[in-house]
Amino acid sequence: MNRKFITFILMLFAYTVLYAQQDSIVTLETVTLSDIRLKKVADKSIVIKLSDSLLQNHNGSFTELIRQHTSIYLKENGLGMVSSASFRGTNASQTAVIWNGININSQTTGQTDFNNFGLDNFNQITVKSGGGSSFYGSGAIGGSVHLQHQMDFKKKQIFSLGSAIGSYDNYIQSGNATISNEKSYFNGFIKHQSADNDYPFLDTDLDNDNGQIENFSMGFNTAHKIGKRDIIKAYYSYFTNHRNLSRTLSVPTKSRLEDKNRRFMLAWNRKVTKATYNVRVANLGEEFKYYENRFKKHLFSGSEVSSIIASTDVDYQFSNRLSIKAAADVGLIEGEGHKIGENIRRSIAGIISLTHSPFKKFNYTLTGRKEATNTYKVPFVGSVDVSYKVFEWYTVGVNGSKNFRTPTYNDLYWEGLGNPYLLPETSYQADFNHFFNYKKNSLQLAAFYIDTKDMIKWAPGDSSDWVPGNIAHVKNYGIEANLKTTFKYKKHQVYFSGTYAYVKAIDLETDKQLIYVPLHKANGTISYNLKRLNVFYENVFTDDVFTNANNTKGITKNAITNIGVSYNLNLDNNNFKISGKVNNIFNKKYENVISRPMPNTNFLISINYKYN
C-alpha cells in the first residue's frame, strides 16, 4: 500500500486520539421524519448529513453539492449535463436515491441523474454508505442518498426570495414560503434557472456551444395534526429540465434532452402508546424526450413511466430495549417508450425488522425482506447492523447485508435485445465502522467489502449483437473517512469538513479496476465565520480513472478549488444575504467523463432576501 495513504490514516488517527474524549452521540429522531426507516440503521452506519443551511445557500447543482461534501464520485457529461453516481466503486444503478422514504431511481435506466433535481424540493440530505436493500429495495448496494423535507410544528412564518447571476448567462430566481404553527405546517417553493453555459474548452478553439440549460421546479410539503395521535402529510414536486446536450472535444452535436418528473405522496402517521403506524401512497411520473437534432423537433425518442407505490410500516416498542417493525411495500409500475414497448411490473414486498439492546451501550438490528414480482425472482435479502458504544466518545459498528438490484426496463425490454430472463444482481457486503465524537467534532471511519454476483452487463452475444446478461462478478473494497470539526475563538469560528475514500473495484474476470472508479477521492471545506461574514474554501481531489477495461486509457487526476464569501444584513425581521462564489479559481483544465471538458474559472453572485 501507498506510504502516503498510511500516513494520511495515521494522521487522522492521531487527530482523533487527541480530541477523543467524553461526549454524547447526537440523535436525529423527530416525529416528523419522512424517511421513517432511515433511523433504524442510521446510527450504525456511515452517514453524512447535509444541513438545511448548506442547501439554502447552494445555488449550484445537486451534483456539485454531493461531489463536494461526500465521497461519492460523479460522472458529469459536462456542467449540468447527465450525471451519474459511483458510490464505493459501484455503478450508477447501484446507488439508490430515496425521496421522503421512496426509492426514485429511474425505472428505465435504473439510475438517477444527479442533475435532474430541484434542490428546493427537500431541506435535508442524508447520504448513507453501504447496503440498504432490506429497507429500500433495488439498487441500494453502494449506498443510498436520502432526500427529505423535514417538517415541524413550531409557530413560524418564513418568506424568502432569491436571485443569482453567474458566468455564461446563468440566471436563477427562487421563492420559498414556510408557515407553521402547533397544528399545521406548510411549505411551498418555486425555482427557475436558465444558463447559456457556453464556457470555453481550455487549450482549444472550441466552446460548449450546445450546452444551454433551462429548468423549473415547484411544489409543496404540508402536514396537519389531527387530534393528539395522527398526522397527515402531503408532498408534491414537479420538475422540468430542458438541456441541450454538450458536445465532446471531437463530436459536434445538436442533441437535446427534455425531462419531466412529478412526485406526489400522501402519508399518514399514527402514534399510540407503544405502536406507530405509517402509511404512504405515492405516485411518481418520469418522462423524457430525446432529440438527436433539436432543430427538427418532430423527430424524437422517449419514454414515460408512471408508478404507484404504497407502503405501510408498523413499529411496536415492547420495551426500551426491544422494538419490532413490520412493513409492506406494494408497487405498480407502468412503462411505455420508444424501443421498450409497453410493460407493467407489479411487486409486493414484506419486511420484518427487530432492534434489540440486550445490554446498555450495545444494540443490534436484524432486518429481512422478501419481494415477489410478476417479472423475475427477487432473492430474500437481509441485514445485520450492530453497534457497541465502547466509550462515550467512541462507538464501533458492524454491518452485514445482502442486497439486490433489479433489471431495468431497458435491460428487460429493449427491442429485440432486451433479456426478459435476467435475474436481479445480488451482492453480499460487510462494513466495519468506527465513530468518534467529541463535542462538535466527529470522525467516521469505515472499511467495506462488497461482492456482487450476476451483475448485468451488455456484451456481444451469440450473434455478436450486444445483449444484457447476468455475467459480471465484481469485488469492491476500501476505506471511507469523514471528518467534521469546529474551532471557536471569541467571535471567530472555523469549520472544517472533509471526506476521503480509497476504493478498489475489481472485475474478477480480468482482475482490473472497473472503469470510472478513482482509487482515491478526497474533498475538504474550510469555512471561517466572523459575525455576519463568512468565507469558505473548498477543494475536491479525484484520482486517475480508467476509461477502458484494460486500464490503459483514462482521465488524469485533478484537484479543483472553489472559494466563496457571504455577508448577512439583518433589519428587524428582514434578512439580506449577499454572496459570491468563484468556481475552479485556479482555472484548471479537467474532465469527469473523457473528452467532455468542465468549465474554467467562473463566478456566481447571489442575493437572498428573507422575512421571518
Add this chain to the structure above:
Amino acid sequence: MNTKKIILGLFTATLAFTSCTDDEGVNFQPVVSDYVTPLGAYENGILVVNQGTWNQGDASVSFVSDDLATKNNGIFSFHNNSAPLGDVGQSIAFYNDLAYIVVNNSQKIEVVNKNTFEGVATIDTGLSNPRYMTFANGKGYVTNWGDASNNADDFIAVIDLSNNTLASTIPVDEGPEQIIALNNKLYVTHKGGWSQNNIVSSIDTTNNSVSTIVVGDVPDEIVLDSSNNLWILCEGNPSYAATETAGKLIKINTTDNTIATTINFAAATDHPKIMTYESGSLYYYINEAIYKMDEADTTLPTTAIISQALTEGDMAIKTGKLYGTRADYITGDSELIVYNLSDNSLIDTIELNTGAYHIYFN
C-alpha cells in the same frame, strides 16, 4: 485493557480488511505514435484506420510496414501537431497523393498526404454522419446517413477536389454505406443506417440521376470482380429486427444493372459480415471463420479456410497475405492479424490502437 490498544487493534483490523495490493501509477496509452520513431514515409505498407471508442475522441491511423517489422500507431496526430484525429475513424479513400480520412462522429474528413500524413485540408461543413468516399468524374463522393432519427435526410455529398469543399448533395434512400465507382457510375449499398434497408443505388455522375436495385437485406460490402461485375454481400436482418433474415451474396451485371446471381446463406441466423476480392476469388467472413469462393461458383463453400474471430473488424488481401482486424471496444484490445494464404497459417498478430477497423495498402 488499555484504550489505545483497543483502538489500535480495531484499526489494524480495518486496514487488514482492505488487503493491500499493488498501487502503481497509471500509465495511459499514448495516442501519438509509440514503439518506434514515426517514419514520415508511409509508401510501402499497410494503413489501418482505428475507430477508437465512441465519444472518446481517440480515433487514429496505424501504419505497419509490408515486412511487418515496423509499426507506427497514431501517425495522424504525430504529423499534425498532436491534434487528435477525432471520433470514430470510419474509412479512408485515396486520390492521387492524398488520403481522405472519413471521421464519422466528428462529422468531418481529414485530407492528408498519403505518404507523409501531413494535413492538407479539413472538410467539416455539409457532412452528416459521413461513412465512405470514392472518386469519379474528377469529384469526390461521400455517403452520409444524416440524423439517426430521420430516414429522409440521407445523401451523397459531392466534394469539389480543387478546394475540398462541399459542391452539392444528391439525396438518396435510407442508410447509404459503401460506395464504389465504375467509369462515370457510382454504386452505393444501402445498409440502412440505424435501421435496415435492402437496396443498391446506381448514380450517373454526369447528371446525378439515381436508380435503385433491390438486393438482399442489409447490403454492406461491395467489390468489383475481374469482369466488372459487382458483388454485394448482404448481411441479412439482425436478430433484433422485426424479422431476422439470412444473408445473401448477390452478383450484379453492371452493363444493365440486373441481378445475375443470388446465393442464399442457409439459416436466418447466418449473417456474413466482411468480404474482399482477390485474383478471381471472393473471401467472406461468417461465424468466426473465413471462407473462400471462386467467382464462377454458384454455391457457397462448405468448409472454411481459416478459423479466426474478426469481431467488429475487416479483412484485406495483398501478395498472398490475408490481413484481418479485430477489436474489443470494452477492453480496448485491438489487433491486426496476418495469415499466409499459401498454407492458411497465422504469421503475426500486431497490437494497434483502440478499434482497429478498415485496412488499406499504400
